[in-house]
Amino acid sequence: MVLIVEFEIETPILRETVETVSRIDVEEIYQSETGETKLICWVYGDDLEQVDGTLADDDTVREWTLLEEPDDRRLYSVTLSERGEEHLTYPTAAAYDIGYREITVTGETRIRARVPTRExxxxxxxxxxxxxxxxxxxxxxxxxxQARERYGVSDRQQEALLIALEEGYFDVPRETTLSAVAGQLDISDQALSARLRRGQANLLRNTLGSSPPDLNR
Structure with a gap:
């Protein structure tokens, strides 16, 4: 079951730089022939003249090159420093066949990725x-x-079940609370409880039983 996962990580990479701009979109991550990690990224902000100076002060950046300079943004090639390399999660993602689709750096680093399995x-x-x-x-x-149609689980039920599973709600003993999971989904505890019950019932009906699914949310 291939998943699309949107998540946040707190990493120092480009953190100092993004404090002086509105956001940074990383378009590509790759290794050069000499083994250095490079990022191709768009930088957005009201005062882009500050970017070069901020990159010079950013200890996760070793060097950079300005590639393009449209009116409202700049495209940079950024080579990570040793500290930047230490906090890079991309090689770990690649080891598990996880492919990054979008990376946006603002207050946090937000990533949208294609993930082959829950494991x-x-x-x-x-x-x-x-x-x-x-x-x-x-x-x-x-x-x-396809999997949703097979198991009769709605999109919202699937999202709630997977987040609850990942956060340890179904572990014994539990690693999180109903309220914590509900907070991530921005719904009430009661709504989450009902959504989990319906999702579990649909999974059971469509795997162990033969009753038709109830896709009520």
Whole structure:
């Protein structure tokens, strides 16, 4: 089951730079022939003249090159410093066949990624936490709705079940509370409880039973 996962991580990479601009969109991450990690990124802000000076002060950046300069943004090639490399999660993602689709740096680093399995997601999450990089899932959904149609689970039920699973709500003992999971989904405890019950019932009916699904949310 291929998943699309939207999550936030707290990493120092480009953190000093983004404080003087509105946002940074990372278009590409790659390794040069000499083994250096480079980012191709668009920088947006009201005063882009400050960017070069801020990059010079950013200890996660070793060097940079301005590639394009339209009126409202700048395109940079950024080579990470040793400190930047230490906090880079991309190699870990690649090891678990996780492909980054979007990376936006603002107050946090928000990433949208294609993840092959839940196990790969959890392993990647654990490696980030081992590195001291906080990791928060914002949204999970399937790349296609084939599995949802098969198991009779609505999109909202699926999202609630997967986040509850990832956060340890179903663990014994529980690693999180109903309120904490509800907070991530921005719904009430009662709404989440009902959504989880319906989702679990639909899964059971469509795997162990034969009753038709109830897609009420």
């Amino acid at each position: 790969a997601l959890f392993a990647y999450r654990d490696r980030c936490l081992e590195k001291g990089i906080p990791f928060r899932i914002q949204r999970i959904f399937q790349e296609s709705d």
